[in-house]
Amino acid sequence: MKEYKRHDYREIELYKDVPEEDWNNWKWQLRNVVKDIDTLKKIMPIDESMEQDLEKCLEKFTMAITPYYASIMEKDYPRGVVRLQAVPTINELHVAADDQDDPLHEDVDSPVPGLTHRYPDRVLLLVTHICSMNCRHCTRRRMVGDHDTHLTRESIDKCIDYIREHKEIRDVLLSGGDPFTLTDDALEYVISKVREIDHVEIIRIGSRTPVVMPQRITDDLCNMLKKYHPIYVNTHFNHPDEITADSKEACERLANAGIQMGNQTVLLRDVNDCPNIMKKLMHELLRIRVKPYYIYQCDLSVGISHFRTSITKGMEIIENLRGHTTGMAVPTFVVDAPGGGGKIPVMPNYLLSQSDRRFALRNYEGVITTYTQPEEVFSNCGRCNICKESDKQYKPLDGVAKLLSGEKLYLEPANLKRRKRD
Template sequence: MKRKFAHVNYKDIPLFKDVTEEEWNDWKWQMRNAIRDIPTLEKVLELNEEERDHLSQTLDQFKMAITPYYAALMDKENNDCPIRKMAVPQLKELYVDPSDLNDPLNEDGDSPVSGLTHRYPDRVLLMVTRECSMYCRHCTRRRIVGETDTSSGKDQLQRDFDYIRNTPEIRDVIISGGDPLVLSDERIDYILTELRKIDHVEIIRIGSRMPVVLPQRITDHLCEVIKKHHPVYVNTHFNHPKEVTIEAQKACEKLANAGVQLGNQSVLLKGINDCPNIMKGLVHDLLMIRVKPYYIYQCDLSEGISHFRTTISKGIEIIENLRGHTSGMAVPTFVVDAPGGGGKIPVMPDYLISQTEKRVVLRNYEGMLSSYTQPSDYHSHDPQKCEYCQNEFLWAKDGVAKLLNEGGTLKPQELRREQRTNGKH
C-alpha cells in the first residue's frame, strides 16, 4: 500500500502553540529558535530527574541545537524514539571508547589548505562552515562542528579556490561543513559562482541535512540560485522513515523540480535503523520523494558515539535483505569510511562464488547458483587506439587500479621483515 506522509503538527506542543504559520515556515525563525538548553527542551519533552541530570553533564561538553520543526517530530513521552535519540544529548557521549578517534577519517591530515580535504585524486571536500541548524548526536565531525559556529570568510575561501584552480585533476567539489545551507543565498551563490569560474570543475555537490531537519530552508529563491550553476547535486541525510514528512517531501521536490539530482546518505545507527525492514521502509519512502538511496555508512569511530555503532555484519544483513527483494534503484551501497583516511570501502554480501578461465559461478538473492561462460575469443581493449586512454587526467594514478594498468608492487610502510634487514650489507 502506498505510504501517505504526515504533516508535522506543531500546534499540539505548548512551546509553539502561539507561533504563526508564517513564522513556522520561515527558516531563519527556525534557526533563531532552535532548542539549546534544558528549560526549553522540557517544554517539548517530558524529562525525569535522571535524564535532566545526564543532559546537564553532557551539555557541559557538547552543544545541543534542535530546530523547532525537528523537535515536533519527537515522541514527547518515549525516550526510545529514534528521532529523539538523534537529537537529544545522552550521557553516553562522554564515554570515550578505546577505539575512538578524534579525527577518524584523517580529514585534517589530508588537508593541503585549511577548510579543504583532498583525499581522492579528482575530488575535494570544501568545508565552508562549522555551523549546523541542528547538531546530530552521531556527528562524525563533532570535534569541530558546533564548537564555534563560524563560517569560512572570503579570504579563507579564496585560498581554497586557488588550490582547486591550481590542481587541474580536480573535477568534482563537495561543499560541506557543518551544513552549507545555513549560509545565506548570497553566500551560496558566491561560492558556486567562484567554483564555476574554474574550467576543470565539472561537478558540484552540496551535502546538507536541511531537507530532513529544516525543510523550510529549501526556498524557491535558493532553488533558483542553485539552478544557475548546474550540474549541482545535493546529498542529504535521512536515517529513519519518520523523518520523511510532507514538509520534507515538498523540500526535496522543489530541488528536484529545479533540476537537482538528490541522493541520500544514511548512517547505520544502533537502536534507530539497524533493522532490514526499517531500512527497506526508508529507501522506499526516499524514492517516493525523488531521492535516490546512495550510501549506508557504517558509523564512524568518532569520539563519543560508540553507543550508536553496530557490527559491520548488520550492514551486510541489511543489503542482503534489500538486493533482489526490492528495486535495484532502492539499494544503496553499504560502505565503511575507513579509519586513517582510507576512504569509502564498499562492503556487500558475497555473490561471486568461484571462477576459472572458462566460467564464473554466481549466486542470486534466493541462493540459486548459476554459471556464466566467459568468452574464449575475447581480446583486451587496446589503449593505443582509444582517445580516452590518451587523456592523462583519466588515468588511475594510485592504488590497485594502477597496479592492474602498469604492474609493480604496492606495499605498506614499516614492514617488520624490512625493519629486520635494515642496515644489513
C-alpha cells in the same frame, strides 16, 4: 499517492502562539534552535534522572535542535528513533577504546584550512562549522557546535585558489557544518567561484536541512542553485519517520529545479539497524525523488560508540535489499576507513568459486548458477582516443588500478624496512 504526515507544531505548548509565517521562515528556525535543558523541558517530559544526565552531557557536547525537528520527535516514549538522533544521552560520555576526534583524517589530509584532498580527482570543501541541528551521531562533532562560524571569505578564496591550481580536481563537494545555513548570497559566492574553474565538472552539496529544517529549501535558493548546473545534493534521512509532508516538499522543490538528489544514511543502533526499516526507508526516499546512495557504517568518532552496530548488520541489510526490491532502492554499504582510507564498499558474497573458465555465483534466492567466460578473454584496450589522450586524464593516478593498467608492477609501503638496509 501516499500522503505524508504534516505535524502540527501548535500541539507543543512552547510553539502554540508562533505565527505560521515565522514557523515557515528558516531564519526564525535557526534563531530559535533548542540549546538548553529549560527550553527542552517545554517540549518533552524530562524526569530528574534524565535532567542530571543531560547536564553532564552538555558539559562536554553541545545540543541544538530545530523547532521543526523538535515538533516531529516522539512524545510518548523515551527511546523514539527521531528523538535519539537529537537529544543527548549519558551514553555520549563513554569513550570507547577506538574512538578518535578525527577518525577519517580530514584534518590530516587538509592542504589548506577548510579543504580536504584525499581522492585524486575530488575535494571536500567545509564552508562552515554551523549546522541547523547537532545530530548526536555526527562524525564532525570535533568542530560542529564548538566553533559556530562560517569559513571566512579569505579562507574560502584560499581554498578556491588551491582547486584552481590543481587541474586534476573535477568534483567539489561543499559540506561543513551545513552549507545551507549560509545565506543565498554567501553560498552563491562559493558556488560561483568554483563554477568559474574550467576543470571542475560537477559541484555537490551535502546537507541535512531537508530533514531537520525543510523550511530552508526556498524557491529563491533553488533558483540560485539551478544557475550553476550540474549541481547535486546529498541529504541524510536515517528513518522513514523523518519523511514528512514538509521534507517531501523540500526535496521535490530541489528536484523540480533539476537538482539530482541522493541520500546518505548512517547505520545506527536502535534507530535503523533492521532490514525492514531500511527497506521501507529506501522505498520512501524514491517516492520523494531521492536516490538511495550510501549506507555508512557509523564512524569511530568520540562519544558515539553506542550507535555503532556490527558490520555484518550492514551486510545483512544489503542481503535483504539486493534482489528483493528494485535496484534503484539498493544503496552501497560502506565503511569510511579510519586513518583516511576512504569509503570501502562491503557486501554479501555472491561469488562462490571460480575456475579459469567458469564462475560459480548465487543470487538472492540462493540459486547457484555459473557464468562461462569466452575462450578469448583478453580485451584489446587502448585502441581509441580516450586512452591515447596526451594528458591521460582518465588514467588511474594511484592504487591497485595502476597495477591492473600495467603502469606499475607492484605497490609497497613508503617506509618498507628492507628498502632501508645498508
